[in-house]
Amino acid sequence: MANEFATELAPWQQALESPYSDQLKRFVYQNQEEALAASLPHVLIPIPAKGTVMGHSSPHQTGDLRCCDILFRGPMYDLTSHQSSIPPKAPVRGAHRHISAPTLFCISGKGWEFNDGTTYTFELYDLLVVPPYTVHQHGGDRDIGCQIHVPQTRMIDALGVLHREQIKFGEKPTFPQGTEPLKDDAGKLIGYKIKKGVLGITEDLDVYLGPTPNIEAVFNSRRHQPPWQEEVENTYDRYLKLLHDEVEFCNETTHVIRYEEQPWEWTRQGRLKWLVHPGIACSARRVWIYMQEISPGGRSGKHRHVAEEQVFVINGRGYDIHDGERWNWQKGDIISVPAMTEHQHFNADTESPALIFGALPSMCTDLGLGGIEQIEDAPDYLENMEKGR
Numbered sequence: 018m019a020n021e022f023a024t025e026l027a028p029w030q031q032a033l034e035s036p037y038s039d040q041l042k043r044f045v046y047q048n049q050e051e052a053l054a055a056s057l058p059h060v061l062i063p064i065p066a067k068g069t070v071m072g073h074s075s076p077h078q079t080g081d082l083r084c085c086d087i088l089f090r091g092p093m094y095d096l097t098s099h100q101s102s103i104p105p106k107a108p109v110r111g112a113h114r115h116i117s118a119p120t121l122f123c124i125s126g127k128g129w130e131f132n133d134g135t136t137y138t139f140e141l142y143d144l145l146v147v148p149p150y151t152v153h154q155h156g157g158d159r160d161i162g163c164q165i166h167v168p169q170t171r172m173i174d175a176l177g178v179l180h181r182e183q184i185k186f187g188e189k190p191t192f193p194q195g196t197e198p199l200k201d202d203a204g205k206l207i208g209y210k211i212k213k214g215v216l217g218i219t220e221d222l223d224v225y226l227g228p229t230p231n232i233e234a235v236f237n238s239r240r241h242q243p244p245w246q247e248e249v250e251n252t253y254d255r256y257l258k259l260l261h262d263e264v265e266f267c268n269e270t271t272h273v274i275r276y277e278e279q280p281w282e283w284t285r286q287g288r289l290k291w292l293v294h295p296g297i298a299c300s301a302r303r304v305w306i307y308m309q310e311i312s313p314g315g316r317s318g319k320h321r322h323v324a325e326e327q328v329f330v331i332n333g334r335g336y337d338i339h340d341g342e343r344w345n346w347q348k349g350d351i352i353s354v355p356a357m358t359e360h361q362h363f364n365a366d367t368e369s370p371a372l373i374f375g376a377l378p379s380m381c382t383d384l385g386l387g388g389i390e391q392i393e394d395a396p397d398y399l400e401n402m403e404k405g406r
């Protein structure tokens with residue numbers, strides 16, 4: 018967005034020089050931002066996967082995790098997602114680790130996930146949850162491969178804890194435009210170089226494989242702590258104990274939320290299967306996740322919540338109504354429901370059910386903004402209630 022105050026001055030100097038108050042700027046910029054959000058489409062065709070140093074992955078669908086990429090393609094401030102595409106007999110993907118716990122949903126095929134030395138297998142519609150600080154790597158079944166959808170929130174960046182490290186490259190890495198492999202004197206691949214000029218950098222930037230030395234102690238202490246044995250005598254002790262409890266929980270909790278193990282529930286919004294919410298024990302905390310099935314020719318309930326929502330269409334074709342406006346969708350699309358929008362999903366196919374996958378930022382619930390306002394109940398739910406009487 019154009020900034021009329023853009024000068025050679027540092028931001029704090031600009032603030033001193035500007036004739037306008039921050040409060041005025043806030044209202045002007047918010048107004049411009051809302052106009053931008055209103056101009057963006059609510060249904061997006063996914064950006065396809067391409068070669069990276071990890072393997073075949075798509076860019077983030079509604080902007081990268083850095084907050085400056087908000088309102089990039091759709092009207093999303095916090096949520097984004099990306100996909101890994103692993104064809105049969107694909108080269109082995111790379112491994113990395115970061116602070117936040119990712120959720121990886123299998124949308125086709127099946128495969129495996131390696132987390133800090135343990136390998137877990139997953140099937141269609143299972144959800145992998147990698148605990149924080151964990152080295153992770155995934156792969157597809159050799160014969161059928163797999164495709165993985167990863168919903169994410171940018172909140173982690175706003176908190177200053179986006180730190181991530183590339184531990185291993187993929188078996189056949191692709192070095193994207195503007196970068197080249199970095200080798201040591203013996204010719205061993207040790208990282209990659211981002212060339213001067215890329216995104217305005219004035220010198221080459223070297224990115225090395227492996228843990229960041231000064232962060233290693235932090236990651237280690239948060240992966241390895243014995244159970245807390247002492248008394249909790251004051252408020253500060255609660256937080257000392259919390260670290261031990263978090264480590265113990267992550268070491269014991271499941272890494273795979275199995276599709277078959279979670280129940281379908283009839284709700285006023287329709288037929289839902291929750292995969293991540295506070296009642297399911299797992300280390301995922303960034304987004305609440307559910308699947309929804311809409312019967313042939315049917316529709317969901319109509320509701321509204323403060324949090325924005327990003328919905329991936331697993332199967333089927335239909336449309337949404339967002340505050341009275343229609344948005345068509347089909348298999349593979351990503352629906353962006355802006356914050357505070359009344360919305361309802363319609364299955365346009367009278368022969369087959371539609372299957373969708375929704376993610377909402379969990380942070381709204383933590384802020385006391387998590388409640389849902391039901392405006393109309395799903396007809397399938399009402400019919401089901403009637404039958405049950």
Ligand SMILES: [Fe+2]
Pocket residue numbers: 113114115119153
């Ligand atoms: Fe990751």
Ligand SMILES: [Fe+2]
Pocket residue numbers: 320322326354360
């Ligand atoms: Fe919703």
